[in-house]
Amino acid sequence: MEIIAKILIGLIAIEHCYILWLEMFAWTTKAPKIFKGLKKELFEPTKALAANQGLYNGFLAAGLIWSLLIENHAWSLYVSVFFLSCVIIAGIYGGITAGRKIFYVQTIPAILALIAVHF
Numbered sequence: 001m002e003i004i005a006k007i008l009i010g011l012i013a014i015e016h017c018y019i020l021w022l023e024m025f026a027w028t029t030k031a032p033k034i035f036k037g038l039k040k041e042l043f044e045p046t047k048a049l050a051a052n053q054g055l056y057n058g059f060l061a062a063g064l065i066w067s068l069l070i071e072n073h074a075w076s077l078y079v080s081v082f083f084l085s086c087v088i089i090a091g092i093y094g095g096i097t098a099g100r101k102i103f104y105v106q107t108i109p110a111i112l113a114l115i116a117v118h119f
Contacts, residue, residue: 001119008113009064009080012087015109016061023054037099060087077117084114 022031027050028043043050063083070076087110095103 001116005080005113005116005119006068008109008116009068009084012084012109012113013061013064013068015106016057016064016087020054020058020061023050023057025054027051027054056090060090080117081114084110084117088114 022034027047031050032038032040032043038046060083063079063086067076067080067083070079088107091103091105091107091110095101095107
């Protein structure tokens with residue numbers, strides 16, 4: 001189960017690296033194709049806000065990657081639980097405030113990883 005947990009954590013970290021890139025560097029080019037619920041004219045004025053969100057997603061990814069690199073099992077567990085919990089909370093909030101899809105794409109995988117970490 002440890003390998004499954006690490007794979008899930010790695011996939012979630014990759015997902016958040018992608019979100020970082022999308023929100024920080026491709027907000028006005030690629031993001032309009034992904035976030036179809038926003039009007040195109042809103043992407044340019046919200047560029048700085050999206051970049052800020054992207055940075056936070058990068059911190060989540062960094063924490064998850066860090067949890068995979070820690071050799072001490074207990075500390076790896078603590079760090080992964082903390083950052084997976086952050087992803088879960090952010091996904092719940094995003095699912096409520098921004099769109100239900102965020103809940104499925106972000107929260108569900110993090111919940112599955114958190115379960116796997118504990119087994």
